[in-house]
Every structure is written in structure tokens, then in C-alpha cells.
Amino acid sequence: MKRYEESEGGEFRYIQIGFISPEDKAIIFDNETxxxxxxxxxxxxxxxxxxxxVELKSNLKMEQR
Structure with missing residues (x-):
């Protein structure tokens, strides 16, 4: 989070909401758009x-077992 804050001048533009492993990727929310x-x-x-x-949530499909 500190990296995002510093790169955006003290404002949190991007907020990490998830992580994709092992690809070293983050799911982020753009607080501006x-x-x-x-x-x-x-x-x-x-x-x-x-x-x-909201769109992301509505597009998620639960796998039934």
C-alpha cells in the first residue's frame, strides 16, 4: 500500500483487493475510475x-460440486 501511496502523491488511487499466485499479479481497484x-x-x-x-461480482460463477 505504501508504494501506491507514494506513487500517487499521498492519495490511494489503486487499492489492492486480491492476489494471483504464482504469477505475482495483484487484483486492484482504481479509486478514480x-x-x-x-x-x-x-x-x-x-x-x-x-x-x-458490482460487474465483477455479477460475472463470477460458483462451481458446484
């Missing part, structure tokens, strides 16, 4: 995942 993104820790590249947390 509301989008949900996947960030690669090594390259700091961001990949679009969803327009919002």
Missing part, C-alpha cells in the same frame, strides 16, 4: 478486468 484491473508486479503493467466491483 471504479475499474478493476490486474497488475503485474514486475512490469507494473495493468490489464483491464471489469468496469466495476
Amino acid at each position: 471504479g475499474e478493476v484491473l490486474i497488475e503485474n508486479f514486475e512490469t507494473e503493467e495493468k490489464e483491464f478486468l471489469s468496469n466495476s466491483l
Whole structure:
């Protein structure tokens, strides 16, 4: 979190809400646009995942056993 705060001038633009292992990627929420993104820790590249947390939740499917 400190890295995000420092890179955005003291404001939390990106908030980590999950982690993808072993790919070293984070699921992040863009506090400015509301989008949900996947960030690669090594390259700091961001990949679009969803327009919002609500959209992401509605697109999740539970696996039945």
C-alpha cells in the first residue's frame, strides 16, 4: 500500500483487493475510475478486468460440486 501511496502523491488511487499466485499479479481497484484491473508486479503493467466491483461480482460463477 505504501508504494501506491507514494506513487500517487499521498492519495490511494489503486487499492489492492486480491492476489494471483504464482504469477505475482495483484487484483486492484482504481479509486478514480471504479475499474478493476490486474497488475503485474514486475512490469507494473495493468490489464483491464471489469468496469466495476458490482460487474465483477455479477460475472463470477460458483462451481458446484
